[in-house]
Amino acid sequence: MEDSDIEMLIQRIADPAVLPAALVLKDAPSTVWIAAGLAKISALYGVSMMQRIAGTPSRFVTALEYGQNTRIKCLPVLTSLRGNHPDAVEVAEAIAARGGEGSILLSADPDGGAARHLQEQSKGSVLAIDALPDRDRRFVNLKSILMLSALTHRMVEQALGYPAECELKPIQLCDAWSRSQHAAINIANQINAVDDWQSKQLFILADGMTSELALTWQSILSEAGVISPVCLDIKDFTHGDHLAATRTGNGMYLVISHEGTREVANTFSDRFATLFPVMMLDLQASISYRFWENLFTASNTTSLLTGLLGYPNQRPPKHPVVWSWRGWGSIHPPRQYPL
Numbered sequence: 001m002e003d004s005d006i007e008m009l010i011q012r013i014a015d016p017a018v019l020p021a022a023l024v025l026k027d028a029p030s031t032v033w034i035a036a037g038l039a040k041i042s043a044l045y046g047v048s049m050m051q052r053i054a055g056t057p058s059r060f061v062t063a064l065e066y067g068q069n070t071r072i073k074c075l076p077v078l079t080s081l082r083g084n085h086p087d088a089v090e091v092a093e094a095i096a097a098r099g100g101e102g103s104i105l106l107s108a109d110p111d112g113g114a115a116r117h118l119q120e121q122s123k124g125s126v127l128a129i130d131a132l133p134d135r136d137r138r139f140v141n142l143k144s145i146l147m148l149s150a151l152t153h154r155m156v157e158q159a160l161g162y163p164a165e166c167e168l169k170p171i172q173l174c175d176a177w178s179r180s181q182h183a184a185i186n187i188a189n190q191i192n193a194v195d196d197w198q199s200k201q202l203f204i205l206a207d208g209m210t211s212e213l214a215l216t217w218q219s220i221l222s223e224a225g226v227i228s229p230v231c232l233d234i235k236d237f238t239h240g241d242h243l244a245a246t247r248t249g250n251g252m253y254l255v256i257s258h259e260g261t262r263e264v265a266n267t268f269s270d271r272f273a274t275l276f277p278v279m280m281l282d283l284q285a286s287i288s289y290r291f292w293e294n295l296f297t298a299s300n301t302t303s304l305l306t307g308l309l310g311y312p313n314q315r316p317p318k319h320p321v322v323w324s325w326r327g328w329g330s331i332h333p334p335r336q337y338p339l
Helices: 003-013 019-028 038-055 065-069 086-098 113-121 143-160 170-192 214-225 234-241 244-250 262-270 290-308 320-324
Strands: 033-036 058-061 075-079 103-107 125-129 202-208 231-233 250-257 276-280
Touching: 003 143, 003 231, 019 075, 019 103, 019 214, 033 038, 038 058, 038 075, 038 143, 038 290, 058 103, 058 143, 065 086, 065 276, 086 113, 103 113, 103 143, 113 125, 113 250, 125 234, 143 231, 143 290, 170 290, 202 234, 214 231, 214 250, 214 290, 231 234, 234 244, 250 262, 262 276, 276 320
Parallel strands: 033 058, 033 075, 075 103, 103 125, 202 231, 202 250, 250 276
Antiparallel strands: none
16 A cells, blocks of 8 residues: 555545435434445445444345345445446446435445436435545555545444544554554465465455455455455354365465454464464454554555565456456346335
């Protein structure tokens, strides 16, 4: 990551502009956050904040999940950088067709397909918009991740009345950024020391099956073309999910630890390190900054790994056959909506 990344993040988080969408979120008894690709990171952050601070029911689903389940009653929060991908537009169509009392779109484009459809067709839909960052040609569009995550933070913070748990201080963010640089070098070096690491299955173990910490790594590593990891709950993994891994012997592990999971993480590392390569990321930040320290570390580590693979900070070439495929099909079931 670059100095301009953390500078932009601090500036976006400190933006005092009031977001009308925060009022809609404030009154919602439950929320469902919908996203795809790198936007999953910001949506999962929103889910985590709502659950941790507000204590209200909140979950993440993909566009396909939302399209297939026509009876979801939660307030839909669609997260999409431009809102022009067919899946985002179809989610907007589904939201409008179900006739709910409201919805939220987090985006950088008020004129994108999803935004236009929600504004024209959906009662009570509100946009939360921030300016599109400068074009980012690195291994993934990091600036869009930071922009959407900062926008998510601001909206939740305003909806909950600026609680102390939402406060983010620039000095603390900079400290987390600095720690992430050292942690990334350590993790990248450990991965590089694993024989034939590119052919190994990476398991990322954290505090939940849909942990925003683990899935941040999955999104960035996968979209950068480095590796497609499997994300699992660290405690659940030890119940029996480990058996196939121990039989094949082809795994390596990244354990994401923090003050709430340090005991189980250390126990896992001590035991599994006798059989497999185990990398440990021990997040030092307090719970308010944990997401950010993890995001910074995942980004910096992926940057280093792209260098080891021969395309430093670049995006790998897209496969000509796969990239030429279009028309994947609708996210809607044949009978779209209940009468």
